């Protein structure tokens with residue numbers, strides 16, 4: 001019976017599954033973090049106001065072009081192909097011998113970076129122009145404006161998209177098995193190769209993948225709510241009450257009820 | 260009298276649209292100057308050219324005798340000396356009231372946190388928002404937001420305050436609280452350049468009134484001269500139209 005075999009697979013091979021899940025999480029977390037940093041940097045660079053003329057304009061144009069190519073290429077090709085090209089390319093053409101794990105982290109990071117760059121750019125563009133103008137008007141530089149005013153708002157706004165990237169990464173690191181990264185898919189294949197029980201092994205893997213993505217989704221949602229903070233604030237002196245939307249809603253309902 | 264801002268032959272075009280044409284005028288230290296004129300006449304563009312949110316196409320702007328359009332001029336240091344109040348407040352959404360008034364002081368003027376806080380509190384008291392220091396912008400009414408925006412600008416200890424229709428986006432019942440603060444500031448001897456549709460304010464508070472029309476300064480003078488004795492037909496027409504609306 002399959003259920004028996006599933007239990008047996010788990011009890012016998014659980015260290016392999018756990019190690020695989022660990023590698024999957026490690027690569028996805030580091031990849032998402034580095035990718036987000038890349039995305040933020042690129043987003044900031046690509047929104048630097050273009051100088052009207054001069055050397056700086058040329059440099060900025062060249063950098064922007066390179067960044068656009070990077071974003072387009074990595075968004076336009078499958079990660080599984082990127083993995084092969086980068087892993088074997090660095091070995092054969094550049095004579096760099098990366099471990100599969102390092103190569104995996106590298107690939108996921110730059111792949112995520114390409115997606116995050118667009119997400120960040122969208123986030124920056126959607127911030128009200130007045131925020132930039134007010135910051136510039138009190139004398140802030142582009143970097144100061146970004147760090148103190150714009151990016152905190154952007155990060156809050158793109159948090160759902162970032163969480164989404166993280167969840168995608170947990171699932172998509174499975175393609176790294178082609179370069180022998182010992183993540184969950186690779187480990188599951190190994191387990192199945194030992195006892196030839198493909199369905200049972202991959203059933204276990206699918207449960208683990210789902211638990212990981214579901215947990216991450218919940219945690220991120222919790223963080224989002226935390227960042228939004230309490231809707232009401234404490235008045236310095238308790239002379240006036242400012243209504244929260246919830247309060248307003250309740251008052252309205254009460255009012256309607258009394259009619 | 261010391262000229263704090265001196266504008267000579269200023270022009271600004273957007274594409275082929277000549278928005279400002281040969282603007283010449285100056286603001287003296289301690290003076291309150293109101294700019295009036297119909298919508299689209301270039302009032303905002305003039306203010307935005309003064310603090311370089313827009314780059315003038317031609318002409319010169321002198322700040323205390325210094326040519327600020329000179330390439331070598333430190334634009335950011337100059338901007339910090341001008342306080343700008345926008346029609347739509349533009350408070351930093353990610354900062355609370357107190358922090359809105361501190362961040363510029365700390366990052367641009369390099370003041371210590373303690374000093375910045377003290378200065379911010381001083382001006383938040385002036386605008387009577389000291390009880391709301393932990394509120395985020397989205398929790399405030401329009402009038403409250405604008406008063407915080409004024410405190411934020413004042414916290415930089417600017418030498419000139421620029422107001423771009425500070426009450427135009429407010430519900431009528433909140434206009435008064437903002438005008439009251441601005442009157443107080445004028446009373447304190449602050450140099451102010453105010454674009455406004457509030458003819459009462461322009462008349463009572465300003466030392467000088469500038470009437471702009473289609474990108475030029477059509478007429479300027481004391482409030483009495485402009486409101487009681489306008490020289491030009493178009494000034495008369497504008498005032499008549501505006502006063503009828505109110």
Ligand SMILES: Nc1ncnc2c1ncn2[C@@H]1O[C@H](COP(=O)(O)OP(=O)(O)O)[C@@H](O)[C@H]1O
Nearest residue numbers: 273276278296297298299300301302303304305
């Ligand atoms: N950034 C811009 N790009 C193009 N045209 C602009 C821009 N800003 C203002 N204008 C134009 O300049 C003219 C004057 O605008 P503005 O200075 O805002 O007038 P006011 O503040 O007196 O209502 C208008 O015709 C407006 O369309």
Ligand SMILES: [Mg+2]
Nearest residue numbers: 302303304424
């Ligand atoms: Mg305007």
